[in-house]
Amino acid sequence: MSTLGLLIMLLGIIIMCTLVILRSVNPIYSILNLIVIYGCYASILLTVEMEFLACIYILVNVGAIAVLFLFIVMMININIVEIQETMKKYNIYMIVGIIGVVGLLGILITNYQIRIKEEVIADFSMFLINSEVVQLQATPSYLDFYSLFVETTDIRTMGSNVIYGSYSIWFIMACIILLIGMVGVIYITEDLIIEKRTLNERRRQDINSQVLREYKITIRNYRESK
Amino acid sequence: MNLIDLILIAIYVIGISGLIFNKNNIINILIISELNLGTLGMLFVLASVELNDILGELSGLYILTFTAAESAIGLAIVVILYSKTGIINIRHLNKLKG
Numbered sequence: 001m002s003t004l005g006l007l008i009m010l011l012g013i014i015i016m017c018t019l020v021i022l023r024s025v026n027p028i029y030s031i032l033n034l035i036v037i038y039g040c041y042a043s044i045l046l047t048v049e050m051e052f053l054a055c056i057y058i059l060v061n062v063g064a065i066a067v068l069f070l071f072i073v074m075m076i077n078i079n080i081v082e083i084q085e086t087m088k089k090y091n092i093y094m095i096v097g098i099i100g101v102v103g104l105l106g107i108l109i110t111n112y113q114i115r116i117k118e119e120v121i122a123d124f125s126m127f128l129i130n131s132e133v134v135q136l137q138a139t140p141s142y143l144d145f146y147s148l149f150v151e152t153t154d155i156r157t158m159g160s161n162v163i164y165g166s167y168s169i170w171f172i173m174a175c176i177i178l179l180i181g182m183v184g185v186i187y188i189t190e191d192l193i194i195e196k197r198t199l200n201e202r203r204r205q206d207i208n209s210q211v212l213r214e215y216k217i218t219i220r221n222y223r224e225s226k
Numbered sequence: 227m228n229l230i231d232l233i234l235i236a237i238y239v240i241g242i243s244g245l246i247f248n249k250n251n252i253i254n255i256l257i258i259s260e261l262n263l264g265t266l267g268m269l270f271v272l273a274s275v276e277l278n279d280i281l282g283e284l285s286g287l288y289i290l291t292f293t294a295a296e297s298a299i300g301l302a303i304v305v306i307l308y309s310k311t312g313i314i315n316i317r318h319l320n321k322l323k324g
Contacts (some may be wrong), residue, residue, distance in 0.1 A: 004229075011233045018237060018261065027253040034257055041268055048275050053286060056266075059288055065260065065297050069253065072301045076308045154283075162284050168262040170284060174291040181295030185302040192309055 003047050009103055010040045016092050031069050035062050052154040238265045245324060252307070252314050263293045276289045 017040075037063040045054040063180040113157045163171050241262040245255060267289040274282020303322075304314060311318050 007230055008233070011230065011237070015237060015240070018240050018244070021258060021261065024254070025251070027251060027257070029253055031258050034261065037261060038264065041264060044268065045271065048272065048274075050271065050283065051273060053283060056287065056290065058276065060294060061260075061264070065294060068297065069257065072253065072304060075305065076314060097264070128276070141286075157280060158287075162280055163287075167284055168280070169286060174288055177291055177295050179300050183270060185298050188299070188302045188306060192306065225310070 006103070007044060007047060009099060012099070014040050016096060020092060027069070027073055031066055031073070033068050034069075038062055038066075050154050052158060075201055101124050228272070228276065231269060233271050234265055234272070238262060239276075241265065250280055252300070252304050252319075255316070256297055256304075259300075260293050260297055263289055265298070267293075 014037050017037045020033050021030040038057055040055040042057045044175070045051075046059065241258055244258045245262070267286040270282045270289065271286040272282075274280060274286075307319060307322060308314055311321050
């Protein structure tokens, strides 16, 4: 199985999930499909050999943003009259599952069989008497340490040359954008917090009473008070 | 033009059509906009792989920060809208008034 076929399969899954998101009424389904889509994007990035961005995509989108959406869904009562649940809803998942199983079987049949012929038989050739197999000896495989020192990974180039190097202004701009987002969210929801505090005034901070607290008055033993 | 780029552009067009046709739920609209920005980032990254240029990867990271900030602010607006009106509908968004 070539990498292009795998990429097209992942993109097909992404298209199906976007169609599900467009049609869904309940936001929880769309959040779950969003998680699936970002998993597919991360696997596409892994096939292109960009491990750092794949990790970041899963960390940020699945770990942070999907959880944020789920928090909001928990906070808000969403009264939606659900359309009749039929098995038609799950047809898309069945198609995706069938495609995935067929792809895995294809990988197993094509790639794994060739490796068995070349390497595994050569390893067990001492137990066999057949002369043809004995001649097919395994080539010595060793770790090339020099290439490990020389090779440049994704993270190293991003860190040393790009983000902290010549394009550091973009990094600072991203930091400022995140700061503005945080401050903006706090500023927008500030009125809500103040309204809640004025409603129950017990929660207001009284510094005098806080400082004048004593250990003997505040904390009592349960048996003594009884 | 690669085939994968074309498919990603098709996904982007589907997402924008979803923004146009979805008129009820704000949370769904936020999710779809997030998806659109994710596909844009993937287009940048794959173009950087094709052209052997690392700047596309940097712009992919940059778009990721945009999506995070955008979704946070949008969800804050949703929370305010729910606490003031009790309904999450995009037609009631004018009741906030600043």
